[in-house]
Amino acid sequence: MISFRKLFRTGPDPREARRPLWEAVIATARAPHWYTEGGVPDTLDGRFDMIGLVMALVLHRIDEEPAHTAAGVQLTELFVSDMDGQMRQIGFGDMVVGKQVGRMMGALGGRLGAYRAPDGSDALRAALIRNLWRGKAPGDVELAHVMASVAALRGALAAMPVADLIAADRLPGAVP
Template identity: 35%
Template sequence: MWGFFRRGGARRRLIVGLHGAISDAARHPALYTGLHVPDTVEGRFESLSLHVYLVLRRLDRLPPPAADVAQELVDSIFAELDASLRELGVSDMGVGKRMKKLGASFYGRVSGYDEAMKAQAGGDAALRHALARNILGAAGAGEEDLAAAPLARYVRAAEAALARADLDALLTAGPPFPDPGAFAGAPLTEDRPA
């Protein structure tokens, strides 16, 4: 497969396929109807950012050429965002400014989610808080964080499923994201573990 992957056209098709699978997962209706992701342009960007982050996190733990795949995936995502802005009629000068802002937002999310995923104290409190702040648009900790509990459970299940996928599986079958509908329901209360 790696000889095939080295060829430009074949390599590009694999990246486009991976990008498409991530985009499909980020648009799953249950994320919006059951896990409280806002069905807005911003909410969809946040969902895409979260799903790309989860795949990048997995790629970071795989041997070469996973790092090349990760970079090409990010390039593909941002090329599509650029094209989408242009389709919406944003001027050339405006596209550059918006792309810088989107890039800063994306990398800020990646950093925040990475810190939250690594946090051990408080179970998934840090993850719930990051998801509430970034995706649900909540300003502070509290009930908003609890509202993010189903989404946090989905993220942890996605992380576990991705941990079982090697690079071949990611590129040929796509990321094994779980069904977000399985995580919908009442938010956790503070006395129940995440």
């Protein structure tokens, strides 16, 4: 389906400038350590939950510099577009896709709030358990791995200038 935006666009899609960053979010979220050492379920839901986690951390960093707000919007639009395409690819119809994308955006919004909790905090621990393991706490080793990995990724993102981040094709420091 062609959107009106595509019909009347005269130049390249500005979101495509964020495509390398979006692919870096996906690659970071799909890093095997989250699922092996971290015990995050390697399922459709688990993968979505990891994308939501990494996406939230990246968007938090972008939001720290208001001059780059458009980049955060473009990245979020790529998230929506990709999730729409993935659902259609696995067989969801038009009537269901819109509702599911709405739910996914709601989930991302919730995670944006929950993952603002400080590294090592009980609030972050609770948010990770609720979102990554659907409320059933993993073992201490797995939770410690994910908490350390989140802190490492957040620290590496904080050390990276936002202008470099929004042009990046990989994320720094994703594994402690």
